Amino acid sequence: MTRRPPRPRERGIPEATVARLPLYLRALQALDERGTPTVSSEELASVAGVNSAKLRKDLSHLGSYGTRGVGYDVEYLIYQISRELGLTQDWSVAIVGVGNLGRALANYGGFGTRGFRIAALLDADPAVVGDAVAGLRVGHIDSLEEVVAREHVSIGVIATPAAAAQGVCDRFVGAGVTSVLNFAPVVLNVPDGVDVRKVDLSIELQILAFHEQRKADGRGGPEWIEALEA
Amino acid sequence: MTRRPPRPRERGIPEATVARLPLYLRALQALDERGTPTVSSEELASVAGVNSAKLRKDLSHLGSYGTRGVGYDVEYLIYQISRELGLTQDWSVAIVGVGNLGRALANYGGFGTRGFRIAALLDADPAVVGDAVAGLRVGHIDSLEEVVAREHVSIGVIATPAAAAQGVCDRFVGAGVTSVLNFAPVVLNVPDGVDVRKVDLSIELQILAFHEQRKADGRGGPEWIEALEA
DNA sequence: TGGTGTGAATTCCTTCACAGCG
DNA sequence: CGCTGTGAAGGAATTCACACCA
Structure with a gap:
């Protein structure tokens, strides 16, 4: 039982990460069109709607494409993600x-x-x-x-x-x-x-309905999301 | 001193489960239309495309609506899931x-x-x-x-x-x-x-492209072949 | 100094395996 | 018996926190 799979396979990117790469790609393209040359993980994460630790961890699966103290080169990162997703071919x-x-x-x-x-x-x-x-x-x-x-x-x-x-x-x-x-x-x-x-x-509608119902049940305020610690 | 609130969600059904309830509901409705009165977790799971342990665990979050040795009453389970999802109202x-x-x-x-x-x-x-x-x-x-x-x-x-x-x-x-x-x-x-x-x-297309590329690469990462059990 | 990259801790999800009930 | 319901184990994803480097 002493197998060692702690290495995320040279080629094994976690599914959850793969599902977010398109999001990052879109965010980067928006930045690129605006002429932004580099972004920090904080900025990019904010545009993509995730938190920055997750973004950095995700990108780390592709390689070290950032520059410490600076951030990521937008165009270069677009290329790397595109390649990883297989979008450099049709x-x-x-x-x-x-x-x-x-x-x-x-x-x-x-x-x-x-x-x-x-x-x-x-x-x-x-x-x-x-x-x-x-x-x-x-x-x-x-x-x-x-x-x-x-x-x-x-x-x-x-x-x-x-x-x-x-x-x-x-x-x-x-x-x-x-x-x-x-x-x-x-x-x-x-x-x-x-x-x-x-x-x-x-x-999707049914999932929304579930949460909507949940909100309606918890009459009283916005703490439906917060801890119900007594 | 900063104890984080450990329970953000007390009476909550896990998100992953909520996301699957609509699937079970649809599968049950198909069974109902075919006149099937009861199903086992094995059968229902197969129709819904998940494994039976997961299905049982999911349903257990709603309550104990099954009968040991028998399975689940289709109509009753439809009602319970509908209610949980908030579909008994419009x-x-x-x-x-x-x-x-x-x-x-x-x-x-x-x-x-x-x-x-x-x-x-x-x-x-x-x-x-x-x-x-x-x-x-x-x-x-x-x-x-x-x-x-x-x-x-x-x-x-x-x-x-x-x-x-x-x-x-x-x-x-x-x-x-x-x-x-x-x-x-x-x-x-x-x-x-x-x-x-x-x-x-x-x-969705980009995620598919990623996997398609992975298959085409072939050598090295045969993780999608691993399901050679059957 | 500022921000990446990453071990470690944590939380969440899945799967196993079986006790126990109908 | 057969099948549910569930503790416990195992994995995966997220978040933390900081070493380290441009």
Whole structure:
């Protein structure tokens, strides 16, 4: 039992850190556009909405890119985080389901910050197939496998009704896609090695409702968050 | 002498648990529609996509609603979770920003599972104001405060461009809203006591890209292969 | 001096393993 | 028995606090 895993693997960045890197990246880009050459962990943390100790710890997983007594070089840090996230290459994305949500996604300008290319929009509804959306022609779902292969799609986005989601997911996986972003309110079953992330409006609303109720219960004041030490 | 208050949260259900309750609820509703009267933690966990120990631990925070040797009564558990999440009452929601995303949200049928009522759709664009969307007339953003007061809005949804989000958020907060669901890619600043949850497409894509890159690198870090148990 | 990088302490979450009840 | 509920162990993430360096 004397294994020693205290080293966060040369290449092993904690999940929680990975989930925050995009936040830092966005904050840095905002600073960069404003012409700011360097930032301290305190400033950057404040812009990104986290505390500075967490930010420094997160960045330390990437390497020592800061300068003591000074801070971080904005452009250099943008590059390092981008590289770590894999944004220095382009990823092809296919969106299935071209309803309002699919259109919203397709029109999501710049797609965050480059690094992603919408390779295809697919739908099952003949009334939608052929439409021009965000400069692309909507294709038929039947061409999914062909499109994935031709466009080297590596991320599949599912914006279909719940009932269709698992079927679309299976086809993505069958076609070799190993990353799926799911907007349909269902739990997708996928084999090991396939990553699924889900975005679910109603779950977020329900979490808010829980806290809202909590606040309403604790009539009396703002101490609902504070210690209830007797 | 500075003993930190050890208990910031006394009667609290862990955040991680709260975030999963909606999943269990959805799984239970699916089972209920299929006519299943009872489930074991094993079955329910499988449907919800978590492991059974976690599920039991989560449910134990609500109380002892299961029967040893049998499992959980589906309908009863639905009721208990709904109550805990505050879904036995209706929450009024106002959506600001009626682009494709706002429309997608407005048309999100049943809004998860009842418990939520879209009280208003607001936009700043005169070309959109007056439109009928999801059975509602789109109002002008100027009426935000009035609408919040009249409809007792408790959850504000921001589906505007990034540049407008903080302003809308400030107006929500000023009008007394204490829960905000933000779809715009910015970090919102809010006073204590206001809950913000964010849904961010590009962050999710970037997290997927990170893992996708990791898989492509292949050599060295086969931690995602570790699930070769089965 | 000012601010990074990081061991150590702390808190939070997950998983194990089994006592005990229906 | 079978399955829940839960202490206890194990891990992960956060926060503290300060050594150390540009």
